[in-house]
Amino acid sequence: MTSINFNSSASAALQTLNTINKSLEQTQNSVSSGYKVSKASDNVAYWSISTTMNSDNKALNAASDALGVGAAKVDTAYAAMESAIDVVNEIKSKLVTATETSTDKDQIQLEIDKLQEQLSSIAQGASFSGENWMVSGDQTVGTVVDGFVRADDAVSVTTATYDIPTYALFDSVDAGVGTGGILGDVMDIDLTTIASNDDIAELLTTVETALATMTIGGGALGALTTRIDLQTDYASKLSGAIEEGVSRLVDADMEEESAKLSALQTQQQLAIQSLSIANSSSQNIMRLFQ
Structure with a gap:
């Protein structure tokens, strides 16, 4: 039967066309944007996961940038420590030379004075972004960001530390002269006041003690550098894995x-x-x- 009030065939055809148009619109959006899930209504679960993971990935990338700053601080401190060790070795060699009775100890002391000034200069110059790990001052520990961690609903930033008071070359540097710290006793070396080789031997012991502590401090900085390098590589791989995982969820084929x-x-x-x-x-x- 044919009715002039209702055309069932036209109604069915119209519904089919509307369905096709809706699917066509979704497909065109996917083609133009590159996403099969671009908003929550497309797929609530996938959209929620991708939004959270993209947020975490941005935080991870920020932590990676902070790692670069931390690496620069550590590299600055290590360069200062390495240079200071070279200078203290020079002082050590001057003391060994002074054990020869025919040497002019006053002249050797002039050289040591310049080396001591260099030690103060090295420590004072080992500053990065206003932070100096070679002069302890009021600092307790040096910290560098080394990661971003999500555990359940909590997020946190992890840090690595360096014991500044233990390994600082000086406690303070005033008027260009360092005092206290690892090199405090080395800065007090004065050959013009000694009377025998036994006194020089005591000074050599002082220098050896300082070198031993500096070596440990340099090792701690080296270990921190290795930690930062490993974390940087891991952060890069983790960021890539997150991006790949999110891509599988929301990117269009x-x-x-x-x-x-x-x-x-x-x-x-x-x-x-x-x-x-x-x-x-x-x-x-x-x-x-x-």
Whole structure:
């Protein structure tokens, strides 16, 4: 039966066309944006996961940037420690030379004075972004950011530390002269006041003690550098893994979307033709009254 009040064929064809148009719109959005999940309504679960992971990845990248700052601080401190060890070794060699009774100890002391001044200069210059690990001052520990961790619903930034008071070359540097710290006793060396080689031997012991502590401090800085390098590599790999995981959840398969787009465009054309045919069927009724 044909009704002039309701065209069931046209209604069915229209519903089909609307469905196809909706699918075509979604596919076109995927093709243009590159995402199959670009908003929460596309897939709540995947959108939620990707949003959280993208946020964490940004924090991880920020932590990686902070690692670079930390590496620079450690490298600055290590360069100062290494240079100071070389200078103290020079002082050691001067003391050994002074054990020869025929040497002019006053002249050797002049050289030691310059080396002591260099030690103060090295420590004072070992500053990065206003932070100096070679002069302890009021500092307790040096810290560098080395990671970002998510555990359940909590997030945290992890840090590595360096014991500044134990390994600082000086406690303070006033008027260009360092005092206290590892090198405090080395700065007090004065050959003009000694009377025998036994006194020089005591000074050599002082220098050896300082060198031993400096070596440990340099080792601690080296270990911290290794820690930072390892964490930097890990952060890079972790960031890549997160990006890949998020991509699998929300990125569109462009080959698949391209094939789907072509198919939907064909279906749309056919649906339009079907709707046109369905609408024309009611016009045929007019011929019955001619």
